[in-house]
Amino acid sequence: MLRLPSILLISLVICTSVHAAPADNDRQQLEKIVETFRLSLINKDKASFMQLLYSADIAWLGVATDNTIAMVAGRGTTLPKVAGNGNAVKFIDSIVSNPARIEEKFDNVRIDTDGDIAQVYFDYSFNQDDYRSNWGKESWQLVRTGDGWKINSVIWSMEFNPEKRPKQAE
Numbered sequence: 759m760l761r762l763p764s765i766l767l768i769s770l771v772i773c774t775s776v777h778a779a780p781a782d783n784d785r786q787q788l789e790k791i792v793e794t795f796r797l798s799l800i801n802k803d804k805a806s807f808m809q810l811l812y813s814a815d816i817a818w819l820g821v822a823t824d825n826t827i828a829m830v831a832g833r834g835t836t837l838p839k840v841a842g843n844g845n846a847v848k849f850i851d852s853i854v855s856n857p858a859r860i861e862e863k864f865d866n867v868r869i870d871t872d873g874d875i876a877q878v879y880f881d882y883s884f885n886q887d888d889y890r891s892n893w894g895k896e897s898w899q900l901v902r903t904g905d906g907w908k909i910n911s912v913i914w915s916m917e918f919n920p921e922k923r924p925k926q927a928e
Contacts, residue, residue, distance in 0.1 A: 788869050800861050802854045810909050817911035818845045826918040858886040876900040889923045892916045
C-alpha cells in the first residue's frame with residue numbers, strides 16, 4: 759500500500775528534475791541574447807544584431823512618456839506618443855552610421871519563459887558617448903525556433919533627458 763505513493767513521489771521528483779534543466783538552459787540562452795544585443799550596439803555589428811531577430815520586420819515601437827512629449831512641445835516641435843525608428847533595420851543602421859560611442863545599458867532584467875516563448879523585461883538607458891539620452895522600460899517577446907531563441911517584438915518607453923547633449927569639442 760505504501761509503495762504506490764512512493765512511486766508517485768519518485769516520479770514527480772524525476773519529472774521535476776528533468777524539466778528544471780531545460781528551464782535553466784533557456785534562461786542562460788536568453789541572457790546570452792541580451793548580452794549579444796548589448797555588444798552588437800557597442801561594436802556596431804549589424805550582422806550579429808540581425809541574427810537575434812525572428813525577421814527583419816518585427817514589431818519595433820517606442821512610446822514617448824507624457825513628460826517627453828511636453829518637453830519636446832516646449833521646444834517648439836511635436837513628437838507622436840508612439841514613436842521610435844519604426845523597425846529594427848533602421849535602428850541598427852542608425853547605430854552603425856553614428857560616429858558616437860553607443861551603449862544601451864540594462865538593469866533589473868527579468869526573464870519569463872515556458873521553454874517555447876519568452877519575455878525579457880528590463881530598465882534601460884541609451885547612451886551616446888557619455889550622454890544618457892533617454893531611458894525607460896523595455897520588453898522583448900521571443901520565440902524558440904529550430905535555430906534558437908529569436909526576438910519577435912520590441913517595445914519600450916522613452917523618457918528623454920531634459921538636459922541637452924553637450925556640444926562636442928571641435
